[in-house]
Amino acid sequence: MLMGNLTIKQLRYFEALALHGHFGHAANACAISQPALSLQIKELETQLGVILFERGSRQVRLTTFGEDFANRVRHILRSVEELQDLARASRDRLSGRLRIGVIPTIAPYLLPTIISSLKRISGDLDIHVRETMTSNLIQELTEGRIDTAIVALPVSEPSFTEVGLFSENFVLVRPNSDAGKPVPDGETLRNMRLLLLEEGHCFRDQALSFCNIQTASTGGGLDGTSLSTLVQMVSVGIGVTLIPDMAIRLETGSAAVSVARFEHPEPSRTIGMIWRKTSPLVQQLMQVAEIVQQSAESQRASQSKT
Amino acid sequence: MLMGNLTIKQLRYFEALALHGHFGHAANACAISQPALSLQIKELETQLGVILFERGSRQVRLTTFGEDFANRVRHILRSVEELQDLARASRDRLSGRLRIGVIPTIAPYLLPTIISSLKRISGDLDIHVRETMTSNLIQELTEGRIDTAIVALPVSEPSFTEVGLFSENFVLVRPNSDAGKPVPDGETLRNMRLLLLEEGHCFRDQALSFCNIQTASTGGGLDGTSLSTLVQMVSVGIGVTLIPDMAIRLETGSAAVSVARFEHPEPSRTIGMIWRKTSPLVQQLMQVAEIVQQSAESQRASQSKT
């Protein structure tokens, strides 16, 4: 009994026969033997319960229904080919949708460069950016809502792959009135009014760590929502703050503040990319990581020149 | 090595897995075992060279490309189902396109009834009519440009099936001035001015046959292109003519002519339907033949009453 379902192969054979109007020629075009094609066509007709071809003594012609059928079949076969083309196109190149998560203390300074680099390399890359704190990024990464994230390492999630991109130092931002004063070290900072980001920002913890402070009580409830805010607060004399290297140009360019580098050991953090170990985008993500690395490097270079 | 092509089955499995996000459940939905589904999905991915699913430890999720892919696959599968629906719909009923050829001495009198009958029985029957002489119809039928033809039998083409529908008598049409005169027989007609259709019309030959005339020289180059024309010529006294039963009402209703039936044996011809022996529409055509027969019968009945 027939239990076989409709096959793409059958549709291909059908199309060939409809085109050639000759079993032998069509079979040849399909690179199979004539009986094989005969059987498949017959099977197709049996399954449909409809005669598709009129077998004349001298020629094979589509029935009225067969013509209708042929049009639809053509359409379907073209769709299937598109499917394969699509796969081939997306297989090698970096393309399609890429959802990147970035922490707020990186995003404004690095993203423009990264995005333009990626766009330059692959025009049809559809980049989505999610800017939020590390814990959220981890959650969203786990849930598959983003493909990768740029965060401060280590994240130490066993299900994630981490690759380091670069490390960046922290610099002291203090009022212009303090310019020229000796640069305090971490211990000394504890006694100054240190302005920090809100709870949850990794950069807050990194700064606290530098000062050897565990708990959160510092600026007296004056936690800022962004580095930009912190710098503005410094500029009006409320206190001092730390910002990463990369933020210097953008955040202190137009503010009445003074920037000072710390003595050795300079505080720093490592920025890296993370993704699910199970992600099939590994190859693409490695490419992206490299591009991000280069972007950061070139940005650092151009910044140190100014 | 992979030589297998893309399969509809694979697409079905893919869709199921995309829906369930779980190999076991999807396999169950497809009524196959889990390893079978695993293999097919893997094969699909291999053939495409693209990873469609991200196999996490706790869930199976579509990749970005996979989502794109899924949309297209859904569309294709729906098209395939449409294909099958279409076949099922057209399989049993009388539907689709039907190309009927009819000779000119039948068409005007029978077609309106036939078409309305067919339409009444099957609303989505797409009827095309070709009206021309028998030789053309035979040619077009052979070439597959029409599906069937209504002609005078016999046609005696070995590649055609013939079915008789009905037989119709010929009547004499003469000027009103001749009304009441004795009705001539075939032999007598030879000496009258008999108006006939052009060369090629079977009805011309049938009329000539009745008069036992072989050659074409009759009306002196006054051959008409239609029965209607002939009757008009009769009405102005040019001569006499023959028309089939069925044409009486339409052609002589408003003309100044007299209609007379012949003595036994009445001249007549058999009208029937023909189609290629190889035609897969046999069943439908048999239906059509029956409908035509009934139409002609009912028309004859209503006519004899008037």
Add this chain to the structure above:
DNA sequence: GTTGCCCATAAGCACAACTTATTGCTCCGA
């Protein structure tokens, strides 16, 4: 009648696709 063309059928073979059984990995609870 004979030949050639062409599609259908038959018989045989190979591989694809499915089965059950088992392994390996991850996560979870004790």
Add this chain to the structure above:
DNA sequence: TCGGAGCAATAAGTTGTGCTTATGGGCAAC
């Protein structure tokens, strides 16, 4: 830290589909 459960991948074995070549049979042409 160690079993146990869940789930997908792999292994091994079997069935069946789809192909092959060879043959049959109808139809047209010479």
